Each structure stands twice: as structure tokens, then as C-alpha cells.
Amino acid sequence: MAGDHGPTKKSILRVLGILAIITIIELASFYVLRDPLGKGLFNTMMISMSLLKCFYIVGEFMHMKYEFKQFVFYTLVTVTLLFWFVGAILWEGSWWNGVRFIEGYI
Amino acid sequence: MSAELVEFEHEGSWKGGSKPFGPSYGKLMMWFFLVSDAFTFGTFLIAYGGLRFTQDWWPDPAEVFSSFPGIDGHLPLAFVTLMTFILIASSYTMVMAVYEGHHGNRKSVIWWLLATVVGGAAFLGCQAIEWTHLMHQGLSFWNNPFQPGADGISTVVRSAEELATVSAHDIKAINFGQLFFVITGFHGSHVLSGVVLMIIILANAVGGTYERRGHYEMVEKVGLYWHFVDLVWVFVFLVFYLI
Numbered sequence: 214m215a216g217d218h219g220p221t222k223k224s225i226l227r228v229l230g231i232l233a234i235i236t237i238i239e240l241a242s243f244y245v246l247r248d249p250l251g252k253g254l255f256n257t258m259m260i261s262m263s264l265l266k267c268f269y270i271v272g273e274f275m276h277m278k279y280e281f282k283q284f285v286f287y288t289l290v291t292v293t294l295l296f297w298f299v300g301a302i303l304w305e306g307s308w309w310n311g312v313r314f315i316e317g318y319i
Numbered sequence: 320m321s322a323e324l325v326e327f328e329h330e331g332s333w334k335g336g337s338k339p340f341g342p343s344y345g346k347l348m349m350w351f352f353l354v355s356d357a358f359t360f361g362t363f364l365i366a367y368g369g370l371r372f373t374q375d376w377w378p379d380p381a382e383v384f385s386s387f388p389g390i391d392g393h394l395p396l397a398f399v400t401l402m403t404f405i406l407i408a409s410s411y412t413m414v415m416a417v418y419e420g421h422h423g424n425r426k427s428v429i430w431w432l433l434a435t436v437v438g439g440a441a442f443l444g445c446q447a448i449e450w451t452h453l454m455h456q457g458l459s460f461w462n463n464p465f466q467p468g469a470d471g472i473s474t475v476v477r478s479a480e481e482l483a484t485v486s487a488h489d490i491k492a493i494n495f496g497q498l499f500f501v502i503t504g505f506h507g508s509h510v511l512s513g514v515v516l517m518i519i520i521l522a523n524a525v526g527g528t529y530e531r532r533g534h535y536e537m538v539e540k541v542g543l544y545w546h547f548v549d550l551v552w553v554f555v556f557l558v559f560y561l562i
């Protein structure tokens with residue numbers, strides 16, 4: 214693969230441009246789309262754009278794209294556990310919201 | 320009974336010095352540290368999620384973060400967007416410093432590192448301005464002046480006298496200040512330590528330490544840390560300002 218010898222000035226600038234564009238799209242969506250879309254859809258969109266930025270920063274800026282596959286796997290699996298944790302707490306949190314006002318529960 | 324010591328022939332990777340994962344020891348340890356730090360920030364953001372979404376009302380970020388230093392007016396998220404771009408730009412200058420380090424250009428490494436230090440310091444200055452402005456409006460660990468307006472949905476800034484008339488049970492989102500200052504504070508202290516580290520590396524590069532050593536890997540390791548700081552900001556920005 215062409216880029217396997219490491220980053221070039223062009224690839225670095227390309228990622229910078231992509232990050233800037235995604236940030237601008239995030240901001241524009243915040244102004245324009247926050248009210249029309251429902252909260253769930255809007256939040257999903259925002260989270261996906263941030264995850265996209267995350268992959269570009271880790272892949273190119275932090276050189277992860279060029280590392281051994283086992284190393285990428287190690288980081289990816291560990292961080293996936295973290296994302297599971299986020300989902301679990303948000304799920305449990307919504308239950309807690311309903312139940313904490315009921316007499317006798319937590 | 321005497322135990323006989325058997326001499327094993329050290330062969331292959333048992334001789335030591337091999338790199339099973341690929342990166343060198345120093346870079347690998349930095350990655351391990353960054354993953355552990357990701358868990359720290361992850362727990363903060365998870366706590367924020369758990370505490371925020373169990374409440375029926377939360378201040379609207381478009382109202383709370385709508386000031387810009389020097390400009391009189393309502394500019395939602397303008398200042399924090401500037402901070403995001405500053406950090407992304409400083410990440411880019413850091414990548415260029417590492418790139419020049421790989422090619423052994425000492426002078427270029429120094430210039431790009433200097434640019435990154437300036438970017439980091441600018442971000443810290445902006446964060447300080449943001450904190451000062453919010454504290455002047457009354458936000459603290461124990462007080463949240465951003466309360467619902469008359470319609471129960473919109474966000475309004477209440478003065479200290481108005482808040483004093485409300486009973487403690489009726490004040491909404493009382494932990495907004497705590498969450499905001501602790502999470503952005505932890506992130507800011509990481510930025511600060513990153514700037515300090517970079518100044519040390521810059522001094523080393525100027526003094527020619529890495530030329531003598533033959534490689535600029537230290538710049539790369541600090542670069543990893545700096546990109547992690549940028550990454551955390553991406554998620555803090557998402558969680559506090561966008562969602």
C-alpha cells in the first residue's frame with residue numbers, strides 16, 4: 214500500500230483538512246439541525262462525527278495506521294470495552310431517572 | 320540434595336531487545352499510559368452522562384456558552400469553536416514536528432515545536448477567559464445560575480438575589496458547575512503538563528540532545544501525548560457543548 218512507509222506532508226495536510234471540515238459540519242448541524250431532528254437522531258449524528266474525528270487523529274496523527282495489526286487490535290479491544298461501559302451507564306441511567314422518584318426505591 | 324543449575328541457551332527473541340508489538344519500549348509505554356488515561360476521562364464523561372440524563376432539565380449550551388471576549392453579543396459556541404480549531408492546529412504543528420524529526424531537520428523541528436507550544440498556551444488562555452466569564456456569572460461548585468425560564472424549557476441566567484429566593488430543592492442542575500469545572504479542569508491540566516513537556520523537549524532540541532542521540536523519538540512520544548489531549552477535547556466538546 215502506498216502510504217505504508219509513513220506519513221507524507223500531503224497525507225498530514227489531508228487529515229488536517231478533513232478534521233477542520235468535520236468540525237465545521239458539526240457546528241453547522243448544531244445551529245441548523247438541532248431542532249428539526251429529534252434528540253436521539255441528532256445525538257447519534259454528533260457522536261458519529263466525533264468518532265470519525267477520533268479515528269483520523271489516532272490513525273494518522275498518532276501513526277496508528279502504520280503500526281502492527283496486533284497493536285491496533287490491543288488498543289481497539291480495550292477502547293471498545295470503554296464504549297460498552299458508556300452505553301451501559303446511559304442505559305442504567307435512564308432507568309434510574311424513572312425510578313428515583315418512587316417511594317421505597319433507591 | 321544439590322539442585323543442578325541447567326544453563327539454557329538464550330536464543331532468538333529470548334535474548335531480549337526484540338519489539339513484539341512493533342513500537343519501541345518508550346512509545347509502547349506511552350500508548351499504555353494513554354489508554355489508562357482514556358479510562359480516567361471515560362469515567363468522568365460517563366459520570367456526566369449518568370448524572371445529567373437522570374435529570375429532567377439541563378442548561379442549554381447555546382445559551383450558556385454564547386459569549387465571545389471583545390464582542391458584545393450572542394454568539395452561541397463561537398468561542399469554544401475557536402478553542403477547538405486552536406487545538407486541532409496545534410496537533411497539526413505537532414505532527415509536522417515529528418515528521419521533520421524523522422527527516423533529521425533540527426531547525427524545522429524547533430519551529431514546529433514552538434508553534435505547538437504557542438497553540439497550547441493560546442488554548443489555556445482561552446479556557447481561562449471562559450472560566451472567568453462563567454464564574455463572574457455566578458457558576459461555581461455550589462451554585463448554578465443557569466435556570467429554566469418562565470416556560471420551564473429555555474435557559475436564563477439568574478442573579479444571586481433571585482437564586483436566594485428559591486429553595487435549595489427547586490434549583491435545577493445543581494451539579495452543572497461541578498461537572499463543568501472538574502472535567503474541563505482535568506483536561507486543562509493535561510494541556511498544561513503537555514505544554515511543560517513540550518518546552519522541555521524544545522530546550523533539548525535546541526541544545527542538540529537529539530542530534531547527539533541520533534533520533535527524535537522523544538518528540539514523537541510527547542507528540543502522542545499531545546494528540547491524546549486533542550482527542551479528549553474532541554469528546555469533551557461533544558459531550559458538554561454539542562449533545
